[in-house]
Amino acid sequence: MKCLICHDEWMPTMSFAMLLTLRQADVCCPRCRARFIRLEGNRCERCSRLIDQAVCEDCIAWEKRKSVLKQNVSVYMYNDWMKEVMNRFKFRGDYALIEAFRHDVRTVFSKHFSSDVCLVPIPLSPSRLAERGFNQAEAIASLLPLPMIFALRRIDDEKQSKKTRRERFTGRKFCITGENVAEKRIVIVDDIYTTGATVHEAAKLLYDAGARDISSFTLVRS
Amino acid sequence: MYMAGKQLLKSELSFPYDEKYVQVVESIVKTKKGYRCVRCDNEDQQLFASFPCARCGRICTYCRKCIMMGRCSECNPLVIWTGPVPSTSFSSPLKWSGKLSPAQQLASDEVCHAIDRNDSLLVWAVCGAGKTEVLFAGINMALSQGKRVCIAAPRTDVVLELAPRLASVFPSVDMAALYGGSQDRGKLASLTVSTTHQLLRYYRAFDVMIVDEVDAFPYSVDPMLSYAVERARKPTSSLIYLTATPNEQWQSEVKRGKRKAVTIPARYHRRPLPVPTFEWCGNWKKKWRHNRLPSCVVQWVNEHLERNKQAFFFVPYIDFLQQVVPYLQQFHPHIEGVHAEDPKRKEKVLAFRRGQISILVTTTILERGVTVPNIDVAVFGAEQPIFTESALVQIAGRVGRSAQYPTGDIRFFHFGKTKAMLKAKRHIVSMNDEARKRGLIDE
């Protein structure tokens, strides 16, 4: 079969265990697969950052600022390979690449979250969405068999120049759409966690709208 | 005039254009087999995908093959320029005082002839023949006649090597070097050097199209290249093909006189091409399962290390390379491995050129600048299908390129001779024969 990522032909070997569990063969070749590094080992228990402390300094700082985000869980490390694949997925718009993440996303998610949560994908601005044709956070969320709530709307235009003065001043990215989140357990979904500012802000808004027990889940931890 | 000579996706067009001079066509069309991409001619159904599209609100199909140039999808048509393409002429812009060898001169004259008559020509030149200079006179003539010239190459590093070379001999001419991430993207220049991919943005733009696919291995010739070339050149234009290894069909067309061709069978240093020798090494795959290499190969490695002679050691697969390099490094630290996607590729190539690496195990021919003088070459598992006639000729072409060291050893270690191996050897021998006949070799 053709590797989803490098397009080289390769021969998947069907193991007996795979036949028994009816597990699908990988969509990408072993070489491409080996370049994705799953986050494992010593990590900050709050944000998945690879570090030898239980809770990293950034998370201690978030706690001091009374952030309502309980924890962030990420699947992959951000390496050069991930950067390249994300570039093709997000900026070039090669939606099909989402299939390369399906198995790991499901495995990691179910290890950390129960099945009674609702997913809130981080939205894109309408102009960005029209340009790209899809929202990568929503694409990631769609790999999970859980209800999605479109509770957030982007108010900045992601392009600095188009921000109004007030928005730039307050620095706010989102507002609430009015979809009901009251008393719900929420997992915010995004493609990447860098400083965490995006998901922490989203968590605050959802909390104020009545959501309880708010965490986040991202494909990558940079 | 930004649109002139182009075909762009509607989503790329943020500027107004003259409606009178454009045609809007679907970029993805349905066929009996499924879908076809109009921009890159992809019909491999595995390289189409669909997604819930926010732009058109439907399940939208797109081409994955040419996606690095922007997404061709069902809701994103191509806008094609059909108006006139402006032209600029230069009066003899060539600033070069070098001299051509008699074989180069002959080829250069044929190139001029073809450009003048909007003809096609195959320039069949051995590796190390000095083929770039052969183009100078023809490009000079074309630019003097106000023609637009494009040189298309399969790889970015070839573009990066060619562009400054041409800029230095045509200093007054506006040039564009097109590759992923280049500053010149979207420029329509009098002289363009482009990768195959970037060519997909042009439509009937060039009067002279030169396709340089020498030293392409392992990037086998992509059918997309010839499609892109056909769309980017004007219906009336010249097409010059430069290659060291024309495919079988072309070779036979040349022999039967059905295809116009000119050969440069000898190198500029007037010494014959080194001819490969075959060495049977048994069932090496089976041996390798027991972690052993054939003794003749071990001997070859040892000899080179002892004599301190640098060499390339070609292997058929990256997986095997990744196993065999650590194995060989146990015996000698000056052995390194490099493959096409190796992130440390540049550093390793540099170390090899500096002589810090004795034997470089590789799956690829590396950058063309890598003409290390005084090296030998071995191909391990030469019977494997990846080693086509063309690949083997190009690999052999690494040896003896410098005038100072015009000879060297080329060894094909194999488990059964293949047609490709025999053809490659015959190819090299016949080039030498022709060169002797034409008096292009001093012996």
Ligand SMILES: [Zn+2]
């Ligand atoms: Zn792959």
Ligand SMILES: [Zn+2]
């Ligand atoms: Zn943390």
Ligand SMILES: [Zn+2]
């Ligand atoms: Zn669409």
Ligand SMILES: [Zn+2]
């Ligand atoms: Zn295409």
